[in-house]
Amino acid sequence: MGDNSVQNNELAWLDSEFVFKIISKHSKIPVKEIKLFSKQPATAKGENYSSVMTLLNVEYVTEQSNGSNESASFIVKTRVQDETFAAIEEDYNIFERELKVYEVFMPEAERLLRSIGDDTVFGPKAIYLEDGIIVQENLKVKGYHICDVKKGLNLEQITSCLEKLAKFHATSMVLNRKNPEIFKHHMSGNVSENPTPLHYLYVYPMQTTIEYCKNNKNLQKYVPKLEDFASKTIPKMINVFSRDKVDRFHVLNHGDMWVNNLMFKNDKDVLFVDYQEGYFGSPGIDLNFFMFTSWPTDIFTNHRNQLLAVYQNVLSDILQRLNYDQRIPTIEDIKKEIVNKGFHGLTTATCILPIMINENAELADVMNFLSDTDEAKENRRKVFNNPGFGDRLIVFFDFFKEIGIL
Structure with missing residues (x-):
């Protein structure tokens, strides 16, 4: 970052x-x-x-x-062109992942949808693809724009995203049954077992969040559980990016579903961009990341079940129409996947969200979140000392307590 x-x-x-x-x-x-x-x-x-x-x-x-x-x-x-990010790119092969989405997955997924009369387009048209270079159409000249991450999306926008995400996931499930080789570049987890600079993106921001919570009377009660979680964050995140036996089903996750990667022409017309963190595993990964980065707290509290039902209904409909030959996931399956991958939601809310809603643009520098110098610590405090962050944590932490991970 x-x-x-x-x-x-x-x-x-x-x-x-x-x-x-x-x-x-x-x-x-x-x-x-x-x-x-x-x-x-x-x-x-x-x-x-x-x-x-x-x-x-x-x-x-x-x-x-x-x-x-x-x-x-x-x-x-x-x-x-940065040593830190060169190491991350090498570890996670992010350009190859995105290139294969444009080159292989999207054409196949959209071909499937056309076969059932669905004209959904997932993202911008890729014009030129080469190792380390992706050239795509500029969506802004077509009237698409990015919304304000500090406000989050409205109900209709979230609904549109979930409908399209369900189609993205459903077509990946069908294609995986037909040709699993399509996803061979998306099988490695997004958190490595080997030490990598990306680990610090969880370690140091988590420390700053704990410090922030100690100074907020509404969040102090969560500090002991957060401190316990902080000692296990990396192993927990490695487990999130695993296809273990408790997973109800697997999909190609977009991997980075948040406001800045969603371009709207109007509330119903949305395209996804930035497929570098695509991962074939539990849909709980996309759903957690999307909820805890991009949903306002009132929508999260009052409309969560309704929105998850939208996702499940579209997922089920597309799978049935494409003659998927396995069990169709239920709404309970969807909710179980969110809980099973809940630690991803917790790290998103505590480590990633404050960086995304940063009010101090001049502090949006990679080393403020990946290093532990006195200057970086102070800059993190400034970024995290954001009332919008605290207000969201109060709501989100109640949810994490309810599902048993805080």
Whole structure:
């Protein structure tokens, strides 16, 4: 996690010759000439952590354009040039995971849906794919936008996301029965048994959350359980990313379902972006992460069962229409998976959420969350000392207590 704003001199390879390759893939008509192009950072500090995102605007001429310029806009996604993230990328192969979603899973999943008259599209169109480089259409020029993570999504937006997520999960279940090889790049867990810099993203923020709770009279009662959990966080998270016998069913998880990876044109029209953390395992992973990063507390409290029923109804409907040959998961199965992977929800709410709703954009730097220097500790305190964080924890901790993990 950190600021990955791109500098043009870091993208010297993204030259006119490479842009010509991209436009040639994009245009249905042979391209005659690239007239001009520009590249600039596509995200602000703190908006994206695991990739460099570059906005590429191009003007070009085709063989049939009679000299008039055509224009196109793309998002170019590349690896972070940083030692810490290079190690994380190597450990988790995040670019290969995302590339295979665009290259293999999406076309197959959408083909299945078309066979039953469903025109669902999961994400942006991938224009050009290469090792370490993903070029996709710029959804913003089509009117899509990202919502405010500090507010969370509204009821209709969450409903739309869960309907699409259910289709994403259901098609993965059907495809896995037909050809498990499709998911071979998504079988490794997202938390490694080997020491990795990513472990510190749980260890140090958890310490800061405990400190925060000690100073909040509404949260102090949870401190002993949090301290106990802190001593076991990594083993617990390794277990979350396992396909163990208590899992009711397995799906391809998006892996990073939160506001900044959901682009809306309106409350019903949503596309998913950023598939780098895709993992084939319990759907409780996606559901926990989505709930504890992106749902306002009133919706979480008052509409949770209704929303989970929406997910289950669509999942069941798609599986039946695609002639899935195994048992169809029930609403109780869905709820069990959320509880079984509840430690993922707890780490999300205590370690990840405060970083996402950070009110101090200047502190959105990777080392504030991955190091234990005095400066990093103080910066974490500033980030976590957020009333919006405390208000959410009060509600979420009641839920974790209810399901027996706090």
